[in-house]
Amino acid sequence: MPLPLAGLVVLDLTHVLAGPFASMTLADLGARIIKVERPGTGDDTRTFPPFKNGKSAYFAAINHGKASIALDLKADSDRATFERLVARADVLLENFRPGVMERLDYGWETLHRKHPRLIYGAVSGFGHTGPDARRPSYDMVAQARGGVMSITGEADRDPVRVGASIGDIAAGMYLTQGVLAALYDRQRTDTGRKIDISMLDCQLAILEHAIAIASVTGKAPAPSGARHPSIAPFETFHASDGLFVIAAGNDVLFEKLCVALSLPIADDPRFGSNADRVENVRLLKRLIEAVTLDQTRAHWIAKLTAAGIPNAPIQSVDDVMRDPQIVARNMVVDVLDRNGRQAFKAAGNPIKMTDAEDRTARAPAPDLDGNRGEILRWLDGD
Amino acid sequence: MPLPLAGLVVLDLTHVLAGPFASMTLADLGARIIKVERPGTGDDTRTFPPFKNGKSAYFAAINHGKASIALDLKADSDRATFERLVARADVLLENFRPGVMERLDYGWETLHRKHPRLIYGAVSGFGHTGPDARRPSYDMVAQARGGVMSITGEADRDPVRVGASIGDIAAGMYLTQGVLAALYDRQRTDTGRKIDISMLDCQLAILEHAIAIASVTGKAPAPSGARHPSIAPFETFHASDGLFVIAAGNDVLFEKLCVALSLPIADDPRFGSNADRVENVRLLKRLIEAVTLDQTRAHWIAKLTAAGIPNAPIQSVDDVMRDPQIVARNMVVDVLDRNGRQAFKAAGNPIKMTDAEDRTARAPAPDLDGNRGEILRWLDGD
Numbered sequence: 095m096p097l098p099l100a101g102l103v104v105l106d107l108t109h110v111l112a113g114p115f116a117s118m119t120l121a122d123l124g125a126r127i128i129k130v131e132r133p134g135t136g137d138d139t140r141t142f143p144p145f146k147n148g149k150s151a152y153f154a155a156i157n158h159g160k161a162s163i164a165l166d167l168k169a170d171s172d173r174a175t176f177e178r179l180v181a182r183a184d185v186l187l188e189n190f191r192p193g194v195m196e197r198l199d200y201g202w203e204t205l206h207r208k209h210p211r212l213i214y215g216a217v218s219g220f221g222h223t224g225p226d227a228r229r230p231s232y233d234m235v236a237q238a239r240g241g242v243m244s245i246t247g248e249a250d251r252d253p254v255r256v257g258a259s260i261g262d263i264a265a266g267m268y269l270t271q272g273v274l275a276a277l278y279d280r281q282r283t284d285t286g287r288k289i290d291i292s293m294l295d296c297q298l299a300i301l302e303h304a305i306a307i308a309s310v311t312g313k314a315p316a317p318s319g320a321r322h323p324s325i326a327p328f329e330t331f332h333a334s335d336g337l338f339v340i341a342a343g344n345d346v347l348f349e350k351l352c353v354a355l356s357l358p359i360a361d362d363p364r365f366g367s368n369a370d371r372v373e374n375v376r377l378l379k380r381l382i383e384a385v386t387l388d389q390t391r392a393h394w395i396a397k398l399t400a401a402g403i404p405n406a407p408i409q410s411v412d413d414v415m416r417d418p419q420i421v422a423r424n425m426v427v428d429v430l431d432r433n434g435r436q437a438f439k440a441a442g443n444p445i446k447m448t449d450a451e452d453r454t455a456r457a458p459a460p461d462l463d464g465n466r467g468e469i470l471r472w473l474d475g476d
Numbered sequence: 477m478p479l480p481l482a483g484l485v486v487l488d489l490t491h492v493l494a495g496p497f498a499s500m501t502l503a504d505l506g507a508r509i510i511k512v513e514r515p516g517t518g519d520d521t522r523t524f525p526p527f528k529n530g531k532s533a534y535f536a537a538i539n540h541g542k543a544s545i546a547l548d549l550k551a552d553s554d555r556a557t558f559e560r561l562v563a564r565a566d567v568l569l570e571n572f573r574p575g576v577m578e579r580l581d582y583g584w585e586t587l588h589r590k591h592p593r594l595i596y597g598a599v600s601g602f603g604h605t606g607p608d609a610r611r612p613s614y615d616m617v618a619q620a621r622g623g624v625m626s627i628t629g630e631a632d633r634d635p636v637r638v639g640a641s642i643g644d645i646a647a648g649m650y651l652t653q654g655v656l657a658a659l660y661d662r663q664r665t666d667t668g669r670k671i672d673i674s675m676l677d678c679q680l681a682i683l684e685h686a687i688a689i690a691s692v693t694g695k696a697p698a699p700s701g702a703r704h705p706s707i708a709p710f711e712t713f714h715a716s717d718g719l720f721v722i723a724a725g726n727d728v729l730f731e732k733l734c735v736a737l738s739l740p741i742a743d744d745p746r747f748g749s750n751a752d753r754v755e756n757v758r759l760l761k762r763l764i765e766a767v768t769l770d771q772t773r774a775h776w777i778a779k780l781t782a783a784g785i786p787n788a789p790i791q792s793v794d795d796v797m798r799d800p801q802i803v804a805r806n807m808v809v810d811v812l813d814r815n816g817r818q819a820f821k822a823a824g825n826p827i828k829m830t831d832a833e834d835r836t837a838r839a840p841a842p843d844l845d846g847n848r849g850e851i852l853r854w855l856d857g858d
Contacts, residue, residue: 098661098669115684123657142685143706144692151688202830221828224804230786234704238712238721239788241796243702245639246628252712252719253790254702256638257627258682267649272827274656275505279480281663287480288830295807295826297796300640302497302823303524304793305808306533309821310526314792320625320636322616324525330620330634337634339620404612406621408635410696411686414623414679422606425677426687439691441684444677445654446603448584448670 095449097124102277105130105183106160109137111233111259112217112293113189114156115266120185120273122443124450127160128179128469129460136164136462146438154438154459158429162460163469167198176200178473180209185273187215191230192222202288213276214288217269221292231293236261240297245304247317264296321379326371327351330408331383333391340382341404344368354401355385415439428455477831479506484659487512487565488542491519493615493641494599494675495571496538497648502567502655504825506832509542510561510851511842518546518844528820531841536820540811540838546845549580558582560855562591567655569597573612574604584670595658596670599651603674613675618643622679627686629699646678703761708753709733712790713765715773722764723786726750736783737767797821810837 102125106117114137117127131137142152163179165172180186186205188195195201195216202214216222219231237243237255247253272289280286298305304315315323322328322341327348330337342351345367352360359365359381364374371378386394391407398405409417415426424442431437437458446452484507488499496519499509513519524534545561547554562568568587570577577583577598584596598604601613619625619637629635654671662668680687689697697705704710704723709730712719724733727749734742741747741763746756753760768776773789780787791799797808806824813819819840828834 095665095667098657111684119653123653144689146692151692152685155684155688220801221805223828224801226801229781232710232723232725232786234710234721235723235786235788238790239796239799241791241793242638242640243712243790244792244795247636247639247702248630248633251630252702254629254636254699256624256642257629257697257699258624258642258686259684260638260640260642260682263682263684264649267646267653268826271501271505271649271652271656272829274653274660275480275827276829278656278660278663281660283477285477285831287832290828291826292805292828294799294801295805295824295828298802298807299823299826300642300645301793301796302493302537302641302645303534304640305797305821305823306537307526308792308794308797310528310533312794314794315639317636317639320629320634328614328616330625339616341614341617343614399611404614404617406617408620408625409623410626410690411623411683412690412694412696413626414621414683415687415690417621417676419602419606419608419674419676420680423603423674423677425680439687441681441687442677444650444673444681445657446605446672446674446677447654447658449667450669 097450098447099124102126102184103128103182104185104187105179107186107188107190108217109189110139111156111262112265113187113269115263116215116217116269116273117160117187118156118158119270119443119445121159123445129157129160129162130176131162131164131462133164133166133463136162140462149437149459151438154429155440157459158440158456160460161465161469162463163466164463167200175470175473180205180212182473183212184277185213185215187269189217192218192227206286206288209286211280211284211286213273213280213286215269215273215291216289217265217291217293219293221295222290233259233261236293236297240294241301241304242297245315245317248319249317253317260300261293261297264300265291265293268296268299321375324372325368326375327378327382329379331379331386333386333394334389336391337408338391338395339406339408340398343404347403350401351398351403354397354403355382357381357385424452424454427453430455430458432458479832480829481506484508484566485510485564486567486569487561489568489570489572490599491571492521493538493644494648495569495651497645498597498599498651498655499542499569500538500540501652501827503541505827511539511542511544512558513544513546513844515546515548515845518544522844531819533820536811536841537822539841540822542842543847543851544842544845545848545851549582557852557855562587562594564855565594566659567595567597569651571599574600574609588668588670591668593662593666593668595655595662595668597651597655597673598671599647599673599675601675603677604672615641615643618675618679622676623683623686624679627697627699630701631699635699642682643675643679646682647673647675650678650681703757706754707750708757709760709764711761713761713768715768715776716771718773719790720773720777721788721790722780725786729785732783733780733785736779736785737764739763739767806834806836809835812837812840814840
């Protein structure tokens with residue numbers, strides 16, 4: 095069977111991360127992505143390190159399999175080409191500051207009038223409405239203003255940012271969801287919609303329980319380091335050679351843990367219930383670590399796994415890429431060069447589906463304007 | 477116009493967070509969610525604090541607007557009801573350990589044979605394939621093993637977990653994307669698919685650039701605290717009363733910043749280019765903070781905003797809920813009780829669309845089995 099979005103054409107004006115992440119997922123689901131870049135420099139991420147053979151690995155990790163055409167949307171001849179592309183597109187994506195597309199005369203209202211079936215997906219720092227609609231944003235600005243930094247970090251130190259760019263990526267994922275919902279709906283209504291995604295909105299959307307806590311208790315949740323806020327023991331511990339997580343979420347698991355660690359504290363009233371263990375969590379951590387520091391991570395992981403106690407190593411990204419479960423799931427794929435050789439690595443598609451080929455390689459990330467010829471031939475009626 | 481997924485029926489067997497987060501989004505897009513819970517206790521999150529009037533705010537923040545029926549999937553009469561529900565469902569969602577549904581004789585193969593149009597969405601710790609398929613997982617286990625913790629935290633201290641449950645939530649968002657793509661595709665093929673989402677897979681998928689860095693340089697990226705890894709100044713700074721982010725991403729912005737701070741270092745060769753500033757980032761931070769500590773956050777934010785320098789406060793979750801941009805975007809909504817009164821708060825739907833009402837309130841979170849009567853009447857042919 096073809097991939098779910100086979101045959102769909104996405105005209106992608108987005109650059110950097112949020113938008114390109116969304117179109118990457120659409121490509122993994124089978125859509126054809128035509129990436130419109132500004133002439134000369136193209137997408138900023140073409141200049142992001144690290145480089146390999148002169149090409150950005152960052153750009154490749156996100157833009158593999160897309161086709162690139164460079165267009166100056168203020169120049170008449172390029173505008174003519176662009177308008178031919180819009181006429182053939184199912185979806186248009188943009189992440190300009192709100193107002194930019196309107197000034198180009200390519201805003202939602204104009205495009206919808208001419209192409210009522212076009213789905214228009216916009217992602218921006220703050221959305222297309224509201225007092226801050228026209229302000230620029232960045233991933234760290236979204237993480238800071240959006241609340242996730244305030245709950246990430248050690249309890250008595252300054253907050254830290256999330257190491258993954260979730261300010262951009264959560265927005266990219268919500269853009270994808272909006273586009274897919276609009277595509278489904280269009281088959282019934284034969285009409286497109288504009289989707290308006292704000293990076294800031296998406297930060298709040300992923301804070302689920304923190305909103306519940308803040309609104310009921312009147313207090314904002316605080317960061318909890320590497321520890322679950324309300325279950326113990328459920329945090330990271332040092333082995334002789336690295337960190338790992340023990341998640342002993344109930345009394346039964348705690349007793350099993352005490353046996354596995356030869357730590358005879360299961361009957362100690364200070365640790366009798368989860369509530370007791372949470373109250374004495376720092377003492378509990380020190381007692382557990384007094385034992386775990388003596389052996390390697392691998393030793394404890396094997397022992398706890400055999401006893402049925404959930405656990406995990408804190409893996410670095412290169413560890414994860416070699417993790418047998420990740421490898422078995424085809425979650426690290428090759429991005430090829432134009433000669434079919436492996437040039438870069440990228441994350442695989444996590445949306446595994448029956449009857450949908452889960453490819454082990456990806457087509458190259460495009461050179462700037464590298465697909466102009468084939469795109470123009472396609473417009474001319476291949 | 478109706479919401480995009482109006483008329484769609486989702487039979488939701490999921491519990492806790494990843495699955496219910498996905499069905500919450502589907503509900504916000506217009507689908508009808510029938511939440512099947514185990515009798516007696518129901519979804520574990522009904523017991524998660526904080527509580528208000530005896531009801532869990534956590535449960536309410538994620539399960540608003542869903543209908544609940546309690547079914548024991550091993551009891552004949554409940555199985556008969558369940559099978560009538562499956563026959564009417566467009567989508568089934570489950571997050572049991574791989575194998576559980578098969579043992580109940582409700583696995584994908586069986587259901588697909590009887591209901592070839594049914595879309596079967598599964599989310600689990602490690603996926604339905606691979607050596608660890610049957611292992612349990614938790615959000616922190618996914619965050620630890622999946623790599624994001626290794627890049628979150630201060631550079632020379634132990635890693636921390638991301639304060640939002642992105643182990644669960646990224647998986648929930650990918651499940652939503654898979655379901656929506658399958659729904660779109662079903663209109664062409666008239667056939668359902670099984671979607672198999674792994675929490676671990678999804679952690680790698682959101683690490684985009686970290687994979688690029690690890691694969692090209694051979695070194696895993698390290699945590700970078702509250703600082704952008706390759707741009708400076710682009711981090712958090714202390715004002716007299718709190719933390720805020722300055723994102724001066726290029727030479728022009730840096731010069732404007734020096735003017736705004738009355739800090740005459742724009743011509744200092746140690747800070748001449750971004751590369752110089754990154755090399756001397758700790759000195760740069762101390763110099764900037766020497767100035768910013770003298771005034772409030774509000775003072776600096778106003779000054780920098782007027783100068784066009786991107787910035788943001790580090791907001792706590794309750795600050796975010798009151799943020800004027802968030803309020804203008806309807807991103808904090810009321811969850812009502814059965815008398816139509818505001819009982820809880822929840823995040824709004826970030827997927828804003830034209831012609832789709834963006835409601836300011838949500839229907840109540842259901843009582844356990846609270847909608848049995850109306851569900852059975854619907855099955856009988858309303």
